Amino acid sequence: MSDIEADEPLLFDVIDDHIALVRFNRAKARNAIDGATALALSAAVTRIEADPALRVAILASSTPAMFCAGADLKVVAAGRVAELRPNDSGFGGFVDAIRQKPWIAAVDGAALGGGTELCLACDMIVASRSSAFGLPEVKRGLMANGGGASRLVRTLPRNIALELLATGEKFSAEFAERHGMVNRLVDSGDVMEAALELARTIQANAPLSVRESLYIGRLVGDRSDAELRRLSRERMQVVMASDDAKEGPRAFAEKRDPQWKGR
Numbered sequence: 001m002s003d004i005e006a007d008e009p010l011l012f013d014v015i016d017d018h019i020a021l022v023r024f025n026r027a028k029a030r031n032a033i034d035g036a037t038a039l040a041l042s043a044a045v046t047r048i049e050a051d052p053a054l055r056v057a058i059l060a061s062s063t064p065a066m067f068c069a070g071a072d073l074k075v076v077a078a079g080r081v082a083e084l085r086p087n088d089s090g091f092g093g094f095v096d097a098i099r100q101k102p103w104i105a106a107v108d109g110a111a112l113g114g115g116t117e118l119c120l121a122c123d124m125i126v127a128s129r130s131s132a133f134g135l136p137e138v139k140r141g142l143m144a145n146g147g148g149a150s151r152l153v154r155t156l157p158r159n160i161a162l163e164l165l166a167t168g169e170k171f172s173a174e175f176a177e178r179h180g181m182v183n184r185l186v187d188s189g190d191v192m193e194a195a196l197e198l199a200r201t202i203q204a205n206a207p208l209s210v211r212e213s214l215y216i217g218r219l220v221g222d223r224s225d226a227e228l229r230r231l232s233r234e235r236m237q238v239v240m241a242s243d244d245a246k247e248g249p250r251a252f253a254e255k256r257d258p259q260w261k262g263r
Helices: 035-050 073-077 114-121 136-140 148-155 158-167 173-178 191-203 207-219 225-240 243-253
Strands: 010-015 019-024 056-061 066-068 103-107 110-112 124-128 132-134 184-186
Touching (some): 010 035, 019 035, 019 191, 056 066, 056 191, 103 114, 103 191, 110 114, 114 132, 124 173, 124 191, 132 173, 173 184, 207 225, 207 243, 225 243
Parallel strands (some): 056 103, 066 110, 110 132
Antiparallel strands (some): 010 019
């Protein structure tokens, strides 16, 4: 890592032209989220959404054995909590940000408090067997206010999630995978490879189709079945009017890989 990178709270790279890799880079602070990190992550979201070439994003860490320790409690203790929620995008500049493209959390180590909330705000999670999650805010007289309380209950079975919220206890990646929170469970050190494999599988598909499919999928639990079917029909019209909807069947008939335009 260069001296310039060492001073950056967040690292941004592009892999295979279509995959954005965003990594926390505050090793001495266990990647705790301060104002600078939140602003940088908010800017990364904006950059990814604005760039049609970027189809998938991976949220990871440059620090071995640590994903993110959550909010920087020094910032919280100083009464500067607002710094952690820039641009109306919620905790870390991320959990409430409007994102159309898929995000994968690549976790190799501890993701606690706000770290778990950032993972839950992603669409998929790849984790090592040595990783751990948890929302310990109740142990500190706080609460998981970055979407963790609601998203954990949506992701895990209700009673299990409520116990974890009330006790603030950590839970293992194996436990999370067993209950459907983690998509891929791998050995420590293999997380990035597994996350990239998943990202490459996604980015090989038509970007507009992925975006519209995720739009519907993310609404499940918030809308009625009738409303979801209505919205799905509307989104299908957008997809069918696209160049990619013509390219997909044509490429299949011609026995070649499709050349997606994202429109």
